[in-house]
Amino acid sequence: MVKSNTVPLSHSAYVSIRSAIVSLAIEPGSFLLDRDIADLVGASRTPVREALARLEVEGWLESVPRKGYRVRLIDFGELPEVSEMIASLEAAAATRLAKTPNAVVFSMLRELNEQMVAGVEHENPDEFILLDDRFHRVLLGEAAHYPLSGGVYALLVDQLHRARLMMPPTVAEQDHHVNEHRLLILSMELGDSQAASLLSRSHRMRIVERLSRLMVQGHEADESAPAGQLIVPRPKSRMSLRRLRETRQEP
Structure with missing residues (x-):
């Protein structure tokens, strides 16, 4: 059959x-x-x-x-826990790559990081965040072969992705981000599993620390916002559901 x-x-x-x-x-x-x-x-x-x-x-x-x-709504109060789970999976993946180096994976990571540099130069934070997600998915590629860890990871990263789009990083933050990627790749290539694990975890947690800080600032500006939740004015370039429908109907 x-x-x-x-x-x-x-x-x-x-x-x-x-x-x-x-x-x-x-x-x-x-x-x-x-x-x-x-x-x-x-x-x-x-x-x-x-x-x-x-x-x-x-x-x-x-x-x-x-x-x-x-x-x-995006519940920023959940992000620390979400990021901790993401960081644990990625730190384990970085440790494995340091102990069992993979030149193909390192090449893919380096290429994605250079594309992120180009995104910084073109001042396109949405593209930068998308490429960053791809970078980390490649890093976790080994774990993604297992349905449970791969599926859970994708769900967690997508939750964080939505929050990051609401509060895109500045150019200076993007520069720092790609430099941390370079250090992470180098530590894995050198086989330093301890450094790779620490760099991977601190790198991921720094993202949520920034989002949490911005959330607190937002609540100070709008005390009526529900605890843990904040609707941030979105960039005008984003599409509404109506615009998405119109785009689909265009020839």
Whole structure:
């Protein structure tokens, strides 16, 4: 019997919606109706409902009676715990690479880091963050072969990615970031597993420390914001759900 390689419509809808949420094309706090999403992704309402239910289980959406689903606000209070789990997985991966060097992986990491340098020069923080995510996914490539750690890692990184897009790093912070990457790659190439682990962990935790600091500053400016949650004015370049739909319909 020949197995079908057709991707279920519910999974395609899930991937499309999740990607839009993670990239902030669909903004935090937005309400989603299955009929609107069905039109957007080009699927019937049944697979879309299945996709929305899956996204609710994963924590991206919350069900609101008689209103449909709402995209969860970014809870900055959760980020330290999320980042700690990410840092632990990445530190373990860096340790393994230091003990068992892989020239191909090091070359990929170095190439991605140089692309990030170009992103700094072109003042494109969104592209910088995207490339940084790819850098760390390559670093964790070994663990990603295991469904549990790989799937959990992807979910955690996507949660952090959304917060980082809300508060993109400055040019100076981006420069410091790529320099830390260079030190991490060098420590792994030299086989210094202890340094690689420490550099990897401190590098990741520095990101969430910055976000937490900015969140506190935001609360000081807006005392009405819910504890742990803050809606940061997004850059005008980001697309709304309506604009995403219009873009899909353009020839």
